[in-house]
Amino acid sequence: MTTDFDHAADVVRQFDKDRYLTALLAPETHRDGLMALYAYSAEIARIRELVSEPLPGEVRLQWWRDLLEGTEHGAVASNPVANALLQTIERYALPKQSLVAMADARVFDLYNDQMPTLNDLEGYAGETVSGLIQLACLVLNDGRDPGTATAAGHAGVAYALTGLMRALPWHASRQQMYLPKDVCERHNLDTESVFRGETTPELRAVLAEMRGHVRHHLGRVRQVAEEVPTACQSAFLPLVLVEPFLKKLEQDSLDPLKQVAELSQLRRQWILWRASGNVLKAI
Helix, strand or coil, X not given: CCCXXXXXXXXXXHHCHHHHHHHHCCCHHHHHHHHHHHHHHHXXXXXXXXXXXXXXXXXXXXXXXXXHHCCCCHHHHHCHHHHHHHHXXXXXXXXXXXXXXXXXHHHHHHCCCECCCHHHHHHHHHHHHHHHHHHHHHHHCCCCCCCCHHHHHHHHHHHHHHHHHHCHHHHHHCCCECXXXXXXXXXXXXXXXXXXXXXXXXXXXXXXXXXXXXHHHHHHHHHCHHHCXXXXXXXXXXXXXXXXXXXXXXXXXXXXXXXXXXXXXHHHXXXXXXXXXXXXXXX
16 A cells, blocks of 8 residues: 555655655665655755746645645645655654745745845755755654754755756756856856857856855865764765766866756766765765
8 A cells, every 4th residue: 555655755756866865775764754855845846847837836835835834725635745744744843944944945946036146045055955954864863953954054055056057957948047146247147148058158157166165065064074963864965966966067078058967877876875874974
């Protein structure tokens, strides 16, 4: 019989394969909780793909907010991810506000406004990815405060910024601009040239600066790695893919607007499996 958690795992496997693999490498007793969290993250992250206008997307996000804030929904019983998430919140006494903040941040995805500043981008990454890592740490630490807020904060920014740079061809094709306005202006980048698919020296300069910011945050994670309980290391496992992706992104042969910096599925699995024994030393 398929459970709500089985369905959540299927969602993660389909829409967030890397986190699916990391959850499989986590302790079995907490695997369901991780899958529920990651499924929720995947569901709200892909809303833009499911709607043709922002308003229906806002309605979908509001549905999740209402669920988390206690408003009754008749459809909850038929939503396995929602059921799995609520059970996980109850089991681990997870802070609902962190999950609401993830939904709030995803409103930005529904529109084509440019990210105003690097600080705003890091805040967006903090709500959507750092928050998820911190919640995963709570699950892995059986609901007790793991003392990982600083490490999760920097890890989430590094992982999110890398993902956004990899997704640049896709975002540019639909007129989305996550590259911050202040960084673009610093390098005299005309964002309309990005939407036209023109890879300019100015764009490459912006991306080089962004890779520098990613490596800064990776360095900060390493500085506090000893503070992360061994039980929580699985939450940081996706981070071991960041440096390999950065090396792909900085290759001169890669056109950042026409090619996605990619690693084969087998290569990803090997990197994750090899690092799973001592994650923070592998970052």
